[in-house]
Amino acid sequence: MAALGSLSLLIALALAVYNLLAGAVALRLLATGAKTAISPERLADTARRAGIAGFIAVCSAVFALVWSVFANDFSIAYITEHSNRALPGAYKFSAMWSGQEGSLLLWAWLLATYGFVLRLTHKTDVRLYAYAGTILAAVQVFFLAILNFAAPPFALMRGAVPDDGNGLNPLLQYPEMVIHPPMLYLGYVGFCVPFCFALGALMMRYPGEKWIRITRVWTMVTWMFLTCGIFLGMHWAYAVLGWGGYWGWDPVENASFMPWLTGTAFLHSVMMQEKKGMMKSWNVWLIFTTFLLTMLGTLLTRAGLVSSVHAFAQSSIGTWFVTFMIITLAVCIFTYVLNHSHLKSEHRLESLVCRESSFLFNNLVLLVACFVILWGTLFPILSEYVVGNKVTVGAPWYNTVAIPIGLFLLFLTGVGPMLPWRATSIRSIRRNFVVPVLVLWLTVIVCLAVGVSPWKDGAFSAGNFYALVAFALSAAVMAAILGEFFGGARVISHQTGRNLLSATYLLTRRNTRRYGGYLIHIGVVVIVVGLAGAAFNRNQEQEMALHDKLAIGPYTLECVGFTQDANANYDSEYAMLDVWKGGKRVFQMTPEKRVYLASGQPQTMVAIHSVPEWDLYVVYEGTNPATNQPIIKAFLNPLVSWIWAGVAIIVFGTVIALVPSLSPATASLRVPARAAPVEPVLGGGL
Amino acid sequence: MTASRRFILWTRALQASALAGAVFFSMGASTGNARYTNLNHRLLCTCGCNELLGECNHTSCPMSGPELTELSAGIDAGQNDDEILTSFAIKYGATVLAAPTTKGFDLVAWIAPFAVFLAAILGTILLVRRWSVGSLEAPPTAPASEALREQIRRETDGEGGY
Secondary structure, X not given: OHHHHHHHHHHHHHHHHHHHHHHHHHHHHHHHOOOOXXXXXXXXXXXXXXXXXXXXXXXXXXXXXXXXXXXXXXXXXXXXXXXXXXXXXXXXXXXXXXXXXXXXXXXXXXXXXXXXXXXXXXXXXXXXXXXXXXXXXXXXXXXXXXXXXXXXXXXXXXXXXOOOOOOOOHXXXXXXXXXXXXXXXXXXXXXXXXXXXXXXXXXXXXXXXXXXXXXXXXXHHHHHHHHHHHHHHHHHHHHHOOOOOOOOOOHHHHHHHHHHHHHHHHHHHHHHHHHHOOOHHHHHHHHHHHHHHHHHHHHHHHOOOOOOOOOOOOXXXXXXXXXXXXXXXXXXXXXXXXXXXXXXXOOOOOOOXXXXXXXXXXXXHHHHHHHHHHHHHHHHHHHHHHHOOOOOOOHHHHHHHHHHXXXXXXXXXXXXXXXXXXXXXXXXXXXXXXXXXXHHHHHHHHHHHOOOOOEEOXXXXXXXXXXXXXXXXXXXXXXXXXXXXXXXXXXXXXXXXXXXXXXXXXXXXXXXXXXXXXXXXXXXXXXXXXXXXXXXXXXXXXXXXXXXXXXXXXXEEEEEEEEEEEOOOEEEEEEEEEEEEOOEEEEEEOOXXXXXXXXXXXXXXXXXXXXXXXXXXXXEEEEEOOOOEEEEEEXXXXXXXXXXXXXXXXXXXXXXXXXXXXXXXXXXXXXXXXXXXXXXXXXXXX | OOHHHHHHHHHHXXXXXXXXXXXXXXXXXXXXXXXXXXXXXXXXXXOOOOOEHHHOOOOOOOOHHHXXXXXXXXXXXXXXXXXXXXXXXXXXXXXHEOOOOOOOOHHHHHHHHHHXXXXXXXXXXXXXXXXXXXXXXXXXXXXXXXXXXXXXXXXXXXXXXX
C-alpha cells in the first residue's frame, strides 16, 4: 500500500504539472490567436482531463493511507506515529489528519475534489473555467510537490517494524475531531476556488459581475464549512481541554478566524458590485487576501513562528509556504497592475447614510478586526525582532482590543439592513430605528434589574460592561431583523390574504438570499449572546470524599462514588456525582480521567449538562497526592448552548440563501426605498 | 420646534447622558478579592500550560500555587498593580505578563489597532463623502452597465445567482 500511495502521489503531481503547463500554453495561444498544430481548445481540454485524472490519483493515495491505518501497517512511519492497534475505527480514520503529512494529504485531496467539480462543470463558461482550472492546478502542484518531496505520508520506518504504534494524540480522540479538521479544511481549501476564478477573470479581463455570480455558491458553501469548522473546534476545546472555555486566542484559532473575517467581508461587498457595480478592485483583493490568509494560517502553525498548543506538526515546510505565498502575491500584484483598468468601478452614492455606506463600514470593521488579530498573533515576533524581547499577547489584550470592534460590528449588523439602498431620509430612520432603540434601552433596564450590571465584586468590570452592551445591542439587532421579516410579511399578508406565518415563508422564498442573510444575522446575534454569558462564569474547586457536597449556583453536587474502568485503548477513573436542585436529585454526572496505554498520556473527559440558561461543566482533575483525595472542579457557564444554537441558525440561513428564489421580490416590497428620495436626504448635499 | 430650542434639548440630553455615564462608572469600589482576580487574569501560569494564572487547572501544578501565593503576598504588602506585575516580569520573564505593558515598544501593540481603526473610519468617511459628491456631479448610472448586469444575472440564474 505504501508503494501504491507514493506512486499515486507521483502520478498526481505529474498530472497537475501537465494540467498547469498545457492549460497555460492553451490559454496563451487562445489569447494571442497564434496558429499551432494542435488546436488550443483541444490542448485546454486535455489539461482539464488531466486535472480530473489527478483527482483519481489523489483519491488513490488517500485510499492507500486509510487502508494502511486500518490494516495496522506499521512499516509506514506516519501510521506508527499516529495510530495503534487498539485505536477505535472512527479515530483510525481521523488519524489521517492528525499529523503533518496526513493533514497535507487531506488538503491536497479536498483541493483535488473541488478541482474535480470545477472541471466537470466547465461548460458554464469554458474559457473562464479553463483559467480557473489552470490556476487551481498551480496550487495543486505546490501541495503535491510538498507531499512528494518534503512531507511524504508514505515514508517507511527505518530499522525494525514495531508491533504496535504510538497511538493517536489523546486530545484528538474525541468525536468532534473526526469532523472538525475536514470541515475546517473544506473552508480553507474552498477559498482557493473563488481565488482562482478572481485571478482568472482578472487575467482575461472578464466582466466583473459574472465571476462573482458564478463563485457565489462556492464562496457561501466554503464560508459555511469554515464557520462550522471554527465552531466545532471551539466545542472540541470546550469539551476536551477542561478549562471551561472555548476560545483562547491561540495562534491556530486566530489563523482560522482571519480568513473567515475577510471571507465574510467579501460576501457582503460582492453585493455592492452586483447591485451597484462598485468595489470591483476591492473584491478582487479581498478574495486574494482571504486565500493568502489561509496559507498564512498554515505557515504560522507549521513553521514554528509562533508557539501554539495546536502546533503539533512543526517542520521545515514553512519555507515552502513562504516561497509559495511570495510567488502568489507577486502574481496577484503583477496581474492586477497589468489589468486593473478593467476593474474601473462606478462609484456613486446618493447619500452619506445608505445601505451602500453601511456595507463599506461593515467591510472596514471586518478588515480592522482581521488586522487586529493578525497584529496580536505576530506582535511577539515583531517585538523580539525589534527590541529582542519576546512578549505574550494573550486573552486580556484581545479582550480589550477586539471586543469593542466586535460590538461595533454587531451594531452595524443591526443598522445596515435597516438602511435602504441609494438614500435614507430622516423619516425612514425614525420609522426603522424607533423600535430597536426602545428595545435596546428596555434591555438595559431589564438587565440591570435582574442583576446583570457592569460591576463585579463591587468593582467596575469591563467584561460585565461589555456583556451588558452586547445583550442590549443583540436585543436591538434582533428587533430590527424581526421587524424586517414582520414588515415584509405584513405586506404579503395584506396582498394575498395569507396568515403572517405563511406570508413569512413566502417572503423568504421570494428572496432567499436576503432573508437567508437575515437568518444568518440572527444566528450571529444568538452567538454573541452566548459569548457575552462568559462574563458571568463561575467555578468551584474542591477535594471531594464520598458524600461530600459542592454547591455552585442552583446545583449541589454530591459525590456518591469513584470507580475505575479499562479497555484496550485506555484506563480510566471517574467520579459519580449526583446533582441536586431545589432539594431533588435531578441527574448524575460522571467526569472522567483517562490514561491512554499506547502513549501513556492522561486526558480529561469533561461531564457537561447543558440547558439554555447555562452549562454545568464538571472536571475530574485527578487525585491530590498529598491527601489522596479526588479533586472536582465545577463550572457554571451561562448561555453557552446559545453559541451552538447560533451556529445551527447560521447553517440554516446559509442553506436558505443558497436555495434559488421562487421569483424576484415583488416591487411592492421596495416601496419604502423608492419613496425615500422625495424626503430630505441625509447628507445628500455634501 | 425652533432650531435653537432643538439644539438646547440635544445639549441637555448629552449632558444628562454624560452625567449618567459618570455616575454609572464611578459606582462601587474595588475590593481586595476583585483586585486579586483581576491580577491573576493578567498573568500567565509558567508551567507551560499557556493558561492564565487564575485559570490554570492542572492538578498539583508546580507553578500556579506558589505564584498565586506570591500574588496574594504582594497585595497584602501594599504593592500597587504595576509593582506586582513588574516583580513577576523580573522574576519569570516578560512572557509571564498575559498582555504587553503600556511602556516602550509594547505600547505599539496597544496603539496600532486603535490607530488603524480610526484611520480606517476616517478614510471610509472621506471615501463615502467623495463618492457622494461625485454622484451629484456625475450622470446617472450608465444604462449600458445596468443592462450588462441584468444580462449577467439572467445568464447565471441557473448557477445559483439571483
